[in-house]
Amino acid sequence: MLDIKIVKTTKPKEKPKKDHPLGFGKIFTDHMFIMNYTEGKGWHDPRVVPFDNLSLSPAAMVFHYGQEMFEGLKAYKTEDGKTLLFRPEMNAKRANNTNKRLCIPEIKEEDFVQAIKTVVKVDEDWIPTAPGTSLYIRPFIIATDEFLGVNPSKTYLFIIILSPSGAYYESGLAPVGIWIEDEYVRAVRGGIGEAKTGGNYAASLAAQVKAHDEGFSQVLWLDGVERKYIEEVGAMNIFFKIDGVVVTPQLNGSILPGVTRDSVIALCKSWGLTVEERKISIDEIYDAYKTGKLEEVWGTGTAAVISPVGKFRWKDEVMTIQDGKIGELSQKIYDTITGIQLGKVTDTMNWTIEVK
Amino acid sequence: MLDIKIVKTTKPKEKPKKDHPLGFGKIFTDHMFIMNYTEGKGWHDPRVVPFDNLSLSPAAMVFHYGQEMFEGLKAYKTEDGKTLLFRPEMNAKRANNTNKRLCIPEIKEEDFVQAIKTVVKVDEDWIPTAPGTSLYIRPFIIATDEFLGVNPSKTYLFIIILSPSGAYYESGLAPVGIWIEDEYVRAVRGGIGEAKTGGNYAASLAAQVKAHDEGFSQVLWLDGVERKYIEEVGAMNIFFKIDGVVVTPQLNGSILPGVTRDSVIALCKSWGLTVEERKISIDEIYDAYKTGKLEEVWGTGTAAVISPVGKFRWKDEVMTIQDGKIGELSQKIYDTITGIQLGKVTDTMNWTIEVK
Numbered sequence: 020m021l022d023i024k025i026v027k028t029t030k031p032k033e034k035p036k037k038d039h040p041l042g043f044g045k046i047f048t049d050h051m052f053i054m055n056y057t058e059g060k061g062w063h064d065p066r067v068v069p070f071d072n073l074s075l076s077p078a079a080m081v082f083h084y085g086q087e088m089f090e091g092l093k094a095y096k097t098e099d100g101k102t103l104l105f106r107p108e109m110n111a112k113r114a115n116n117t118n119k120r121l122c123i124p125e126i127k128e129e130d131f132v133q134a135i136k137t138v139v140k141v142d143e144d145w146i147p148t149a150p151g152t153s154l155y156i157r158p159f160i161i162a163t164d165e166f167l168g169v170n171p172s173k174t175y176l177f178i179i180i181l182s183p184s185g186a187y188y189e190s191g192l193a194p195v196g197i198w199i200e201d202e203y204v205r206a207v208r209g210g211i212g213e214a215k216t217g218g219n220y221a222a223s224l225a226a227q228v229k230a231h232d233e234g235f236s237q238v239l240w241l242d243g244v245e246r247k248y249i250e251e252v253g254a255m256n257i258f259f260k261i262d263g264v265v266v267t268p269q270l271n272g273s274i275l276p277g278v279t280r281d282s283v284i285a286l287c288k289s290w291g292l293t294v295e296e297r298k299i300s301i302d303e304i305y306d307a308y309k310t311g312k313l314e315e316v317w318g319t320g321t322a323a324v325i326s327p328v329g330k331f332r333w334k335d336e337v338m339t340i341q342d343g344k345i346g347e348l349s350q351k352i353y354d355t356i357t358g359i360q361l362g363k364v365t366d367t368m369n370w371t372i373e374v375k
Numbered sequence: 376m377l378d379i380k381i382v383k384t385t386k387p388k389e390k391p392k393k394d395h396p397l398g399f400g401k402i403f404t405d406h407m408f409i410m411n412y413t414e415g416k417g418w419h420d421p422r423v424v425p426f427d428n429l430s431l432s433p434a435a436m437v438f439h440y441g442q443e444m445f446e447g448l449k450a451y452k453t454e455d456g457k458t459l460l461f462r463p464e465m466n467a468k469r470a471n472n473t474n475k476r477l478c479i480p481e482i483k484e485e486d487f488v489q490a491i492k493t494v495v496k497v498d499e500d501w502i503p504t505a506p507g508t509s510l511y512i513r514p515f516i517i518a519t520d521e522f523l524g525v526n527p528s529k530t531y532l533f534i535i536i537l538s539p540s541g542a543y544y545e546s547g548l549a550p551v552g553i554w555i556e557d558e559y560v561r562a563v564r565g566g567i568g569e570a571k572t573g574g575n576y577a578a579s580l581a582a583q584v585k586a587h588d589e590g591f592s593q594v595l596w597l598d599g600v601e602r603k604y605i606e607e608v609g610a611m612n613i614f615f616k617i618d619g620v621v622v623t624p625q626l627n628g629s630i631l632p633g634v635t636r637d638s639v640i641a642l643c644k645s646w647g648l649t650v651e652e653r654k655i656s657i658d659e660i661y662d663a664y665k666t667g668k669l670e671e672v673w674g675t676g677t678a679a680v681i682s683p684v685g686k687f688r689w690k691d692e693v694m695t696i697q698d699g700k701i702g703e704l705s706q707k708i709y710d711t712i713t714g715i716q717l718g719k720v721t722d723t724m725n726w727t728i729e730v731k
Contacts, residue, residue: 044523047434074428077536078403082517085441085573086580122580157523161438167400167513167538169610171580180433182523202565207599209560211578217441218574222567224442224478224527243563244600254525 021065021130023052023137028069034145034183041152041185043322048142048154048181052134056124058173065130067138070180076165080172086162087217088117091321092278094139094154094181094374096146097362102139102374104156105360107132109278114158116276117214122171123160131158136374138179143374147183153360155184155322186323192353194329194343195318197252198230199239199301201334205250205273207243212250212273219275220254227253235332237318241301243273249299255318255326256280259304260348262312269296279319283352285368292348301333308338315346325353377421377486379408379493384425390501390539397508397541399678404498404510404537408490412480414529421486423494426536432521436528442518443573444473447677448634450495450510450537450730452502453718458495458730460512461716463488465634470514472632473570478527479516487514492730494535499730503539509716511540511678543678548709550685550699551674553608554586555595555657557690561606561629563599568606568629575631576610583609591688593674597657599629605655611674611682612636615660616704618668625652635675639708641724648704657689664694671702681709 028049035046047070054065081087090110095103111131118125135156139146146154158179162172186192203226206212206219226238237253249268251257256277258267265287270276287294307313308331316328329343340346358364359371384405391402403426410421437443446466451459467487474481491512495502502510514535518528542548559582562568562575582594593609605624607613612633614623621643626632643650663669664687672684685699696702714720715727 044434045521047432047521051433070433072430073433074430076403077407077426077429077534078400078513078538081573082437082443082515083445083513083573084576084580085443086577087438087441087573089439120581121577122584155523157434157439159439165401165403167511168543169576169579169583171584178433182434204563204565207560207563207566209558209599209602210563210566211574216574216577217437217439217443218567218572218577220440220525221442221477221572221574223525224440225476227525228478228527243565246565 021133023134024066025141026066026068027141035147037149041147041183043184043186044155044182046183048145048183050138050141051181052138052179054134054177056175056177062124062126062130062177065134067141073176075163078165078167080162080164080166083167084162084169085217085221086121086123086172087160088114088121088123089157089159089215090114092156093321093360094146094156095360095362096148099362101362102143102146103360103362103371104135104139104374106278106282106370107135107372109281110158113215113276113278117216118160120211120214121216123162123175126177134179138181139374142181145181145183151186153184155182157182192325192327192345194327194345195236196234196330196332197237197239197328198233198235199241199331199333200226200230201241201246204243205240208272210273213270213275215275223254233332239331247300247302249301249304250274252318252328255320255323257316257318258283259299259313260315260346261307262314265292265294266299267294267296268299277319279321279324279356282356282370283319286352286355305333305338313338313340315349316340317346317349324356325349377489379490380422381497382422382424383497391503393505397503397539399540399543400511400538402539404501404539406494406497407537408494408535410490410533412531412533418480418482418486418533421490423497429532431519434521434523436518436520436522439523440518440525441573441577442477442479442528443516444470444477444479445513445515445571446470448512449677449716450502450512451716451718452504457718458499458502459716459718459727460491460495460730462634462638462726463491463728465637466514469571469632469634473572474516476567476570477572479518479531482533490514490535494537495730498537501537501539507542509540511538513538548681548683548701550683550701551592552590552686552688553593553595553684554589554591555597555687555689556582556586557597557602560599561596564628566629569626569631571631579610589688595687603656603658605657605660606630608674608684611676611679613672613674614639615655615669616671616702617663618670621648621650622655623650623652624655633675635677635680635712638712638726639675642708642711661689661694669694669696671705672696673702673705680712681705
């Protein structure tokens, strides 16, 4: 149990107007959580302080060697005024998996969740309530040693910032066009693909710019070894409904184990659907498309929850799915998960936690 | 040509004592170079200012998505008091290759070199002169947008910091033990391996810690696809002398194109040696070792220049090279390159540039 000191701001910022479009990750609340790590002393000085710039040496390791991890989750306000978090213990667990891979000291799961609850409680009034909005929570750790040797840092900062956010994609639930990437690779077995760390996202930018230039909003990543098995789409996991069966790539070390991915699998199974986690080649998808068995495709992630795929570009061919409209199952999953998150659908899975 | 403003410190720090062991990348000089980038405006406000902390939003992209690049080179003081740089135009070129891969705006090569010359000139008195020492120069760029969307940033900082440094490895030119890694992968074709960016170094930490725990000082990386071809050693390129021939892995997209690598190839060729840049499997090295043809092995990099390899650990076997002593060719290369860098050996290659 952390003993978290709270220093409230004396200069509260103006909150966004009710009808102001929030965008994603652009506006930040009045406070943030910070905790320091020092070798020999461990994690110490947990505190909620006014949101402010960080002052770091230009030699701080994070600027040079990318030793950093992050997480993402959301807080929601229910109609009766409760504040809910969605499966924060999953983020705490994944954070430590990332920490292990990046040689960053671990944080006790209960401390991680307590820190989130504490800072969210302080800035509870910032949680937006318009449809599709929520308070995006960004916990992250950065290496702060003032040293240019390539070694794990001996000092770190664990920080949580909060951002009232609208839909991740400006088009909301409208199906997106996906560019199947056959030049750039996001990650490979043995690398850092299953960790939530800057390097994977930095590596993804060039392909994303290429896809945008071609008029597609996201990239579908193939595996780095054989360049034929589907891994992720943009910064999301991906699902297919093929001939009635729900199929998603199995976690193989280079795919991020998404919390929404896990939730979608559990929900579909609870509805009696067959869910297969296995290797899926791009040829299999193309065959399913050609024979009319590719019924739905959607991405899953915390930011967008569900992002339906309307078309794929694969080499010279464009595959259109569901006439470019959202599928029935995709819509049902979206409604159920967001319903649970907002307290409108009974949470039979025990996924939400109230911040008191 | 940049119009660089110079603001000198009013509180100069104490310089390290002559006989004080400098270490690597631990001490920083009085000044640093900074230049801002803003979309629509380009790179602007180049300036040399007192070395100081950076003040950045906790939402700055570099902390979350690792959009960052760095370079490394050195300045040397000759016996007659000149300040020399070693092939800085190679770093400028490579910086822009990294920038392209990471969607960071490019910097004109001549501006990059001018910025280095200017800040080195200001802190010229910080260049150490004891044997094996030099002024390590670290140019780097970080993404500074206060935004959590995964997109290329629209604002950046280009910074150059300077560090008077001793040998990178505390043991100096003593041959090191290398752990051949068969679990973790550093980079893969299509990824960011040939870019000098944080993500590659973050990915390398876990294997390095494992090697250290086993009593080895560096890791030898195999390719991410077949796990059999040699790529790099630690954060260096690697060379073998096999039966009189110098062999090094060919640049394949996942290997960093080292400036020292390029210099070693040129020198060896100028001495009439055969140099092969090609795929080298770990099996080939093991066979060469078994048949007594593996004559020398060394790593190359700016920080260490030459790092002789004394032994390899490959699964359950340890291969000892040259009885664990430095080889004749490795020593000759080290003496020649450091000799050119210090102005003691005639620079027939035109590699050094004087800072005036």
